[in-house]
Structure formats: structure tokens, C-alpha cells
Amino acid sequence: MSGEPKILVVDDEIVVIKSAQRVLGSEGYDVEGALGGREAILKLEQGNYDLVFTDLKMPEVDGITLIRWIKKSKPSTGILIITGYPSQDTIKEALDLGIIDYVPKPFTPSVLLDVTKRAVAWVEGKKPEEKKVSEEFPPAMAAELDRVIEQYKSRPGSLIPVLQRAQEIVGYLPPVVQKRISKGLNMPDAEVHSVVSFYSFFTMKPRGDHNIRVCIGTACYVKGIDKVVHKIKENLKIDIGETTESRKFSLEGVRCLGACGLAPVMMIDQETYGALTASKALSVIREYDPTVGEAASAQEEELAEKEG
Numbered sequence: 001m002s003g004e005p006k007i008l009v010v011d012d013e014i015v016v017i018k019s020a021q022r023v024l025g026s027e028g029y030d031v032e033g034a035l036g037g038r039e040a041i042l043k044l045e046q047g048n049y050d051l052v053f054t055d056l057k058m059p060e061v062d063g064i065t066l067i068r069w070i071k072k073s074k075p076s077t078g079i080l081i082i083t084g085y086p087s088q089d090t091i092k093e094a095l096d097l098g099i100i101d102y103v104p105k106p107f108t109p110s111v112l113l114d115v116t117k118r119a120v121a122w123v124e125g126k127k128p129e130e131k132k133v134s135e136e137f138p139p140a141m142a143a144e145l146d147r148v149i150e151q152y153k154s155r156p157g158s159l160i161p162v163l164q165r166a167q168e169i170v171g172y173l174p175p176v177v178q179k180r181i182s183k184g185l186n187m188p189d190a191e192v193h194s195v196v197s198f199y200s201f202f203t204m205k206p207r208g209d210h211n212i213r214v215c216i217g218t219a220c221y222v223k224g225i226d227k228v229v230h231k232i233k234e235n236l237k238i239d240i241g242e243t244t245e246s247r248k249f250s251l252e253g254v255r256c257l258g259a260c261g262l263a264p265v266m267m268i269d270q271e272t273y274g275a276l277t278a279s280k281a282l283s284v285i286r287e288y289d290p291t292v293g294e295a296a297s298a299q300e301e302e303l304a305e306k307e308g
């Protein structure tokens with residue numbers, strides 16, 4: 001990929017295109033829009049795009065038809081879907097066609113950016129030779145992973161259990177691990193990658209001792225999870241998708257933790273914490289590490305003393 005990643009957003013709602021342009025444009029991505037499948041094909045015929053985000057339900061040429069066309073005519077383009085109704089059937093059909101990931105509609109800026117960054121890395125990652133990645137993967141782990149693949153290989157529906165075991169063995173699922181699995185199970189790389197991206201319990205980055213998952217789904221967003229996330233980021237000094245320097249905490253944004261009635265919600269490892277406020281979230285994190293935010297709270301106390 002030379003220069004900024006070029007992205008085409010295809011949706012019959014102009015507001016979706018505009019907000020994607022605003023969010024991704026401010027991060028330096030070159031974003032164009034098309035109001036339907038037909039317009040998208042015309043644009044794709046005239047130039048190349050690194051990524052195409054497409055809605056599925058559109059009049060005339062719909063998303064699935066567009067995806068099929070891209071796969072045939074522009075196979076090196078990464079495809080993502082934007083959908084308000086991620087039913088298993090539509091996602092399954094799109095996954096079968098080899099999409100990279102999906103973005104829920106409406107999306108929050110952080111979800112869109114996170115998914116885009118991963119998709120760009122995936123498109124770029126298709127090019128480097130395997131040599132570099134294989135060095136990151138200790139032989140003992142590789143042997144254990146091969147043993148698991150061998151054990152599941154002939155069973156139907158083996159991908160998810162193999163990925164779960166691989167994550168236990170390696171700690172996360174970098175491209176080199178995904179490749180080994182797709183080769184071992186004899187399935188396309190893109191299919192393995194799509195499943196890893198789709199389920200929030202899989203991660204492509206190393207995690208800290210404690211994994212904090214904040215829900216940025218609609219119910220939690222409406223109840224103010226953004227303030228909670230801001231507080232956590234500020235105190236842990238990391239962004240979503242990162243791990244603290246101490247390797248104590250990782251922070252992940254997920255689309256729904258299945259506890260919308262308790263919104264806003266976060267999970268730390270297997271524990272769920274609901275009805276959060278920014279300060280409640282911080283005190284919960286301090287139960288895991290009392291030193292978190294020490295400097296900031298000392299400053300606050302000093303300030304309060306002066307004011308008092």
C-alpha cells in the first residue's frame with residue numbers, strides 16, 4: 001500500500017458516508033463514498049481502493065452482489081460490511097465470500113477506527129513473506145498448536161475450538177498463528193481471520209494480566225460509557241486495543257457484553273461490572289492494582305485541600 005489507505009464507503013444513506021468520512025478523514029485516510037452498488041462498481045472500475053466498506057441492503061445492486069463482483073474483479077481489495085442487522089445468515093454469507101470484518105450501524109468513532117486499523121493491517125499483512133512472522137512464534141508453541149490442529153482436523157466445526165485452544169497456548173492470535181491454523185484445517189486465511197475478528201473473545205494482540213472489556217454498544221453508549229472509557233484511558237495511559245507498559249492491563253472495546261440492562265458495563269477478566277460511572281470504574285480497577293491513577297488522585301487531593 002503506497003500513501004494513505006484509500007477507502008470506499010458504500011451505503012444508500014448519505015449520513016453514513018459523511019460520518020465515515022469525518023471520522024476516518026481526520027485520521028488521514030482517503031475516503032470516498034458511493035450511494036449504492038452500481039455507483040461503487042463504476043468507481044472501482046476507474047481506480048483501486050485498499051478497503052471497501054459496504055452496506056448489505058441497498059436498492060438495485062445490493063451488498064452481496066457487490067462483494068461477489070469485487071472478489072472476482074478486484075480480489076486484492078479488503079471488504080468490510082456495515083450492517084444494522086447483523087443476523088447470522090447475512091454475516092455468514094458475507095463471511096463465506098471472504099469479508100474481513102463488519103461494522104455495526106450506527107457505529108461509534110472508536111469502533112470504526114479500530115476496525116479500520118485492523119483491516120488495513122490485514123490487507124498490508126497479506127504481502128510480507130512468512131519468514132518474519134515465523135520468527136515470532138516459539139517452536140514449542142508451534143508443536144503444541146500442531147497437536148491441537150491434528151486432534152480437531154477431521155471434526156466438523158473445528159475452527160472455533162482450535163482458535164480457543166490456540167489462544168490459550170499462545171495468549172493471542174497473531175497472523176502467523178491464524179495462518180498455521182488455516183493451513184492445518186485446510187481453509188482460506190480470510191475465513192479464519194473473519195472469525196477471529198468477529199468474536200470479541202478472540203484477540204490479535206498480546207494481552208495484559210487483566211483484560212478490561214468496555215462495552216461500546218448502543219445501550220452502553222446512550223448511558224454514558226464514553227465518560228467511563230475516557231477515565232480508564234486517562235488513568236491507564238493507553239488507548240482501546242492497547243496494553244499498559246507494565247503488562248498489567250489490556251483495554252478492549254466490544255460491541256455488546258450481553259448485559260444491556262446493566263448499562264454502562266465493563267468486564268475485567270470474567271467479572272462483570274454494571275451501572276458504571278467514571279469514578280466507580282476507576283475504583284474497580286484499583287481493586288486489581290491500587291497504584292492505578294495514584295499521581296492523578298494525589299493532584300486532585302492537593303487541589304481540593306488548596307480550594308478548601
Ligand code: FES
Pocket residue numbers: 215216217218219220221255256257258259260261263265
Ligand atoms: S450494549 Fe452494552 S451490554 Fe449490550
